[in-house]
Amino acid sequence: MKISDRAIGFIAILAGMAIIYGTLEFRSVPGQQFGSAFFPIILGTVAICVGITQMLLAKTANLVEFADWMKGPLIFRGLSVVLASFLWLLASDFLGFILSTTLLIFGISLAAGGKPYIAALVGLGMTTILYIVFGSILRVPLPHGIIENAIL
Amino acid sequence: MNDILTALDLVFSVDVLATIVVASLLGMTIGAIPGLTAVMGVALLIPITFFMDPVPAISAIAALAAMAIFAGDIPGALVRIPGTPASAAYVDDAYALTKMGHPERALGLSMVSACVGGIIGVILLMVAAPLLAKFATNFSSVEYFWLALLGLSCAAIIATASPIKGVLSLLFGLWVATIGIDEVAGQPRFTFGSIELMGGVSFIPAMIGMFAVPEIIRNITKKEAPTEPPKMGPVFAGLGTAILRRKKNLIRGGIFGSVIGALPGAGADIAAWVSYAIAKRTSKEPEKFGKGHDEGIIEAGAANNGALSGAWVPTLVFGIPGDSITAIVIGVLYLKGLEPGPIIFIKTPELVYAIFIAFLLANLLLIPFGWIVIRLSRHLLRVPPSYFLPIVLACCIVGSFAINNTPFGVGIMIVFGIIGWLFDENGIPVAPAILGIVLGNTLEFNFVTSMLKSDGNPMILVERPIGLALAFCVLAVWIIPLLKKRKSPPIQQSP
Numbered sequence: 001m002k003i004s005d006r007a008i009g010f011i012a013i014l015a016g017m018a019i020i021y022g023t024l025e026f027r028s029v030p031g032q033q034f035g036s037a038f039f040p041i042i043l044g045t046v047a048i049c050v051g052i053t054q055m056l057l058a059k060t061a062n063l064v065e066f067a068d069w070m071k072g073p074l075i076f077r078g079l080s081v082v083l084a085s086f087l088w089l090l091a092s093d094f095l096g097f098i099l100s101t102t103l104l105i106f107g108i109s110l111a112a113g114g115k116p117y118i119a120a121l122v123g124l125g126m127t128t129i130l131y132i133v134f135g136s137i138l139r140v141p142l143p144h145g146i147i148e149n150a151i152l
Numbered sequence: 153m154n155d156i157l158t159a160l161d162l163v164f165s166v167d168v169l170a171t172i173v174v175a176s177l178l179g180m181t182i183g184a185i186p187g188l189t190a191v192m193g194v195a196l197l198i199p200i201t202f203f204m205d206p207v208p209a210i211s212a213i214a215a216l217a218a219m220a221i222f223a224g225d226i227p228g229a230l231v232r233i234p235g236t237p238a239s240a241a242y243v244d245d246a247y248a249l250t251k252m253g254h255p256e257r258a259l260g261l262s263m264v265s266a267c268v269g270g271i272i273g274v275i276l277l278m279v280a281a282p283l284l285a286k287f288a289t290n291f292s293s294v295e296y297f298w299l300a301l302l303g304l305s306c307a308a309i310i311a312t313a314s315p316i317k318g319v320l321s322l323l324f325g326l327w328v329a330t331i332g333i334d335e336v337a338g339q340p341r342f343t344f345g346s347i348e349l350m351g352g353v354s355f356i357p358a359m360i361g362m363f364a365v366p367e368i369i370r371n372i373t374k375k376e377a378p379t380e381p382p383k384m385g386p387v388f389a390g391l392g393t394a395i396l397r398r399k400k401n402l403i404r405g406g407i408f409g410s411v412i413g414a415l416p417g418a419g420a421d422i423a424a425w426v427s428y429a430i431a432k433r434t435s436k437e438p439e440k441f442g443k444g445h446d447e448g449i450i451e452a453g454a455a456n457n458g459a460l461s462g463a464w465v466p467t468l469v470f471g472i473p474g475d476s477i478t479a480i481v482i483g484v485l486y487l488k489g490l491e492p493g494p495i496i497f498i499k500t501p502e503l504v505y506a507i508f509i510a511f512l513l514a515n516l517l518l519i520p521f522g523w524i525v526i527r528l529s530r531h532l533l534r535v536p537p538s539y540f541l542p543i544v545l546a547c548c549i550v551g552s553f554a555i556n557n558t559p560f561g562v563g564i565m566i567v568f569g570i571i572g573w574l575f576d577e578n579g580i581p582v583a584p585a586i587l588g589i590v591l592g593n594t595l596e597f598n599f600v601t602s603m604l605k606s607d608g609n610p611m612i613l614v615e616r617p618i619g620l621a622l623a624f625c626v627l628a629v630w631i632i633p634l635l636k637k638r639k640s641p642p643i644q645q646s647p
Contacts, residue, residue, distance in 0.1 A: 001577050008578060012320055019327060022342055029337045034603050036339035039596040040330050047323045054316050067577070069373040077372045081365070081545060085566045088549055089559055101549070105542040112372050112538035119539070126543045130550050138203045140554040 002065040005058030012051030019044035080111035096145020097135065101127040159505030162207045163513065171208040172215045172510065176517055179216035180525040183223025184532045185540060188367065190220035190238075190420075191476045195363045196544070198356050198484060199551030206488045206503060211510035213484065217477050218514040221420055221456050222266035222522055226529045229258040230382060238420035238459075241428040241452045248444030256385040256526065257394070261446055262453040263387070263522040264395050265402055269454030270515030272406030273413065273461025277468075278508050280414070281497075284469040288494040293605070294613055296470070296493075297598035298622035300591050303472035305629040306415065308584040315633045317580040324571075325588020326595070328353050336600070348560045355483045357552035357564040359586055363476075364548045365569025366576040372541050387526050394446060401431055401451040409455025413462025419475030419583075420459040427455035457518075461511055468492055468504060471594065476583045479590050 003011075023037035023044070069075065084104045092100040102123040109119035134140040162168065175197065182193035193216050201209035221238055228234040229246035239246075242262075249258035291299075304326075308318035331342045332352030343349040395402060405427045412423040431451035432441045441448050463474025464481070471492035473479035485492050490500065497504055525532070552565035572582050606612035614620045 001574070003574075003578055008317070008320070008580075012323075015324075015327075019342075026339050026341065027337075032337065033608055034600050036334040036337045036341055038600060038603075040327070040341065043323055043326055043330070047320070047327075050316060050319050050323065054320070057316070069375070074373045074375060078369050081369050081372060081541075082566070082570065084542075085365075085545065085549065085562070085569070089562050089566065092559060097550075101546050104549070105546050108372070108542035108545065109538050112541065114536065114538035119542075122539050122543065126546060130546060133200075134550050134554055138200070138554065140550075141557050142550070142553070143559075 001067065001070065004061040004063050004065075006055050006061070007063055009051045009054030009056075009058060012047050012054060014051075016044040016047030016049075016051060019047065077112050080108045084108050092143045092145070094145060095143075096148045097142035098127055098131055098147045099145055100143070101130065155501040156505050158502040159509055162502065162506045163211065163509045168208045168211055168510070171204070171212045172513060172517070175212035175216040176219045176514065176521050179219030180223045180521055181532065182216075183220030184226045184525055184529055185535065188540075188544065189363075190217050190224065191480070192364045192367055192544075193217070193220045194477050194480050195356075195360045196547050196551060198360070198480060199554045201484055202356070202487065202555060206485070206490060207506045207510070209484055209488065210481065210503075210507050211514070213477070213481055214507065214511045215514035215517070217460055218266075218270055218457060218511070218518060219521060221460055222263060222453075222518055223525055225262040225266075225453065226259060226526065227533060229255055229262070230529060230533060238424045238456045240421070241424040242448045244442040245445055245448050248442070249446075249449075250382055252444055253382075254385070255382050256387045257390070257446075258449060259384075259522075259526045259529075260387045260391045261394060261449050263518060263526065264391060265405065265450045265453030266457040266522070267515055267518040268402050269406040269409055270457035270461055270518065271512065272403070272454070273410040273458035274508060274511045274515060276407075276410040276414070276458075277461050277464050277511065281465050281468050281504070284465065285494040285497040288469055289498070291470075291494070291618070292616070293598040293601040294616060294619040295622060297595065297602055297613070298619055298626060299466075299470045299472050300595040300598065302622060302626050302629065303466065303470075304584065304587055304591055304595065305626055307587045308581075309629055309633055313581075314579055317578070318584050321575060321580050321582065322584035322588045325585035325590075326592045328358065328585070328589050329592020330596070335597075348558070353589070354552075354555055354561055354564055355589055356555045357561040358568040358589060359480060359483070360548050360552055361565035361568030361570075362572035362575070362582045362586060364544065365565070366573040366582070368541050368545055368548075369573050370576070371537050374537075382530075384526065384530065387523055395450070398447060398450045401447050402454050404430070405451035405454030406458040409458030410462035412455070413459025413474055414465040415474070419463065419477075420456045423455040423459035423462075424452040428452040457515065461515075464507070464511070468496065468507070469494060473587060473590065476586060479583070479587050482590050 019040050023040045026035065026037040028035045084107050088100050088104050105123035105126055106119045109122060110116060135142045179193055182188045183190060194213055197212060197216055201212055224234060224239040225246060228239040228243040229250050232243060232247040234240040234243045246258040304322055308322040309315040331349055333340050333350055340350055408427050408430060409423040412426055413420065428448045431447045432438050435447050463478045466472045466474050467478040467481055471482060473482050482492055490496060548565060549562050552561040553559060555561045575582050602612050614623050
């Protein structure tokens with residue numbers, strides 16, 4: 001997804017202004033000449049200047065251009081990565097690490113054209129390895145859910 | 153001497169050696185799979201090193217990076233897909249050799265070149281780093297401010313195709329570094345009311361997201377017909393003679409690569425391209441380059457791994473990363489409670505020597521491990537992306553979770569992954585943003601400290617001779633591209 005260089009410049013200007021606006025609520029420290037806002041204000045100012053330069057130097061182009069893969073069925077592969085990650089974030093607490101990670105690998109493999117039985121095997125095998133390495137050896141408190149409660 | 157013995161003792165322990173071996177095999181595998189880069193491999197390794205002592209952690213990173221950079225040559229030589237950007241410089245020569253029926257020759261040459269280049273880089277690291285560290289003990293906040301700015305400027309302006317986009321990426325990283333409670337005033341900045349953001353944005357999930365997620369999306373959305381890798385002959389047959397005939401290229405590549413790698417912001421890919429250009433310019437047969445000639449493979453291959461070692465010089469001495477991998481290393485050193493800079497040479501010299509030894513060991517292991525992975529490479533290249541890419545994503549998720557043991561890290565990874573993908577799509581380089589996140593606090597702290605010392609007089613920044621010299625360097629980095637730009641047409645939409 002290609003955004004025009006001019007729009008990128010405009011976004012940089014807005015971001016610079018937002019940073020400076022965000023510093024207005026920072027309290028100043030008595031007797032301190034350079035407080036918390038000092039450095040962010042410099043960043044915001046530079047962002048505005050660079051944004052203006054970008055806008056001035058950019059050639060005219062469409063506001064947004066979509067890559068070829070985004071216009072066909074391949075978009076589902078790209079979306080599956082982002083959606084599966086968000087779903088893992090939302091569901092892992094309830095489903096637990098083993099089920100949510102197996103489903104994540106299985107789902108993305110299927111979306112990317114993998115065979116269901118291999119995807120299931122890869123998902124289960126890799127999740128088990130990750131669980132052993134992080135959950136058992138490194139003692140990371142991975143989310144417990146349905147399967148963990150049943151087997152542990 | 154005692155420090156060296158202690159360092160030897162630290163490195164030649166069972167756990168460190170086992171860590172190096174495992175990390176090496178992981179690096180070889182990651183580098184050999186097209187689309188997975190050395191930086192991404194290191195990013196995925198960090199959550200595991202989080203639980204290790206400093207020596208095995210740093211040794212693992214050094215070993216993985218060295219192996220992955222070499223292994224990146226394998227898909228380049230066999231199917232003309234460079235495994236890492238650093239391998240792209242000589243991919244045409246390597247692939248042409250494969251088409252002639254000698255893939256083992258292309259890979260054997262790059263394996264030995266990588267090993268020798270890496271060792272030259274380690275020697276430079278061993279000689280230059282302690283000398284520079286002695287010199288750097290006189291540095292004040294002013295010099296550190298300029299050094300940080302120089303490193304960031306090089307990464308944003310010199311090492312990128314579009315300097316303006318490089319600066320935008322850097323500003324984003326510097327802004328992210330300001331998120332959280334300001335240590336001096338105790339003021340929460342840009343936390344948007346989130347308690348988790350009070351401690352700042354976790355560097356590791358952000359880095360995993362920005363480096364790994366765009367690569368996963370890019371690779372999973374590619375529609376490429378599977379290619380059958382060619383058969384492999386004996387790797388070592390005639391290798392010694394070929395290397396000896398090109399020893400000048402080998403040594404020059406190692407030296408140039410190490411020196412280029414030591415420049416803040418310049419990485420292995422720049423070193424490889426520069427060395428390839430030097431090899432072509434000085435060759436008696438420049439017309440053969442790109443058609444299976446060995447000079448470019450040897451010189452640029454040596455530069456690749458030389459740069460990898462060289463990049464550790466500014467990292468250890470000044471705390472300024474030489475490339476993206478060492479930017480991650482700085483984050484790891486801070487996590488381990490070690491502050492990179494000249495003091496590390498005084499406080500924990502045994503650790504510095506241990507890093508040198510681990511690096512040397514990793515480069516020596518390139519030959520046996522390289523041979524194994526060359527033999528296995530045909531099988532590695534057959535693994536379909538539809539299976540290994542979801543595995544990489546699962547590793548990213550569990551790694552991001554493990555840093556703070558909360559799903560918040562996974563959220564950071566996803567958000568920064570989307571931002572990294574948008575950067576990637578629009579030709580905005582990711583590395584300056586990562587360097588900005590790592591060095592933002594150093595830059596701000598030293599700048600504000602200098603200003604406070606001088607009661608707000610900016611002349612303090614150029615009063616000392618080293619500060620003045622560094623200021624000129626920074627100015628040159630910013631001005632030279634502008635002068636070049638005046639001679640060329642306005643900027644184009646980047647591809």
